[in-house]
Amino acid sequence: MKFLLALPLFALLSFSPNAQAQTAPATAAKTGNVATAQFKTSAVCDMCKARLEKSLAYEKGVQSATLDVPSKVLTVTYRPDKTTPANLRTAVQKTGYDADELTADARAYNRLPDCCKKTNTVHTDAH
Template identity: 75%
Template sequence: MKTLLSFLAALCLLLPASGAFAQGTPAKTGKGTAQVQVKTSAVCDMCKARLEKSLAYEKGVQAAVLDVPSQMLTVTFRPDKTTPEALRTAVQRTGYDADTQPADARAYDRLPECCKKTNAVH
């Protein structure tokens, strides 16, 4: 019973924090950084590796983590170096949709077949 109560108490603390990273709206994280979440069309672990590596080369990006099941890319960045719009453009140039913006057609065509939107989520 104590375990269940501890779990519920922890859950109550975490749920309000999850709203701080609303899709497309950068959230200040302190120390001069912000976070933004971008809904992508990524479907597999190869997509995860490709997106995270691609974003790592973007100026001002400190971390990029893709949650494959939810297709949400969380990017921690320095707002004085880049913007959420520039990060979405980087996702599109990698071949994936970024929120409501479609992927760059040429980049999408270069993706492996398993990473195409037409395939079922793995």
């Protein structure tokens, strides 16, 4: 009876080193080829930070996105074989923010909360 209980445990222990050895190379391949891009944005608050970082997280090839609110600089770490800085700028625009010299998508900008809109422009209600 003890033998039957020990057999599954022995089988589990004998296979676990092989499983670990097979998954290790995949992790190393992911971290090998990365690039970083920085964009000046029109973001103004912590809600902007959360919105931009979340939006960029869904972009193909993006590994991380961090917005420094005081400087309005978005730093994106990405895989150059999956995306380009131009694609990342477009993603920022489609979220409703300026990206370097490119202005925000108007429809996306209009959907932003008031606190996330540029303070130096005048907005009128068309209601």
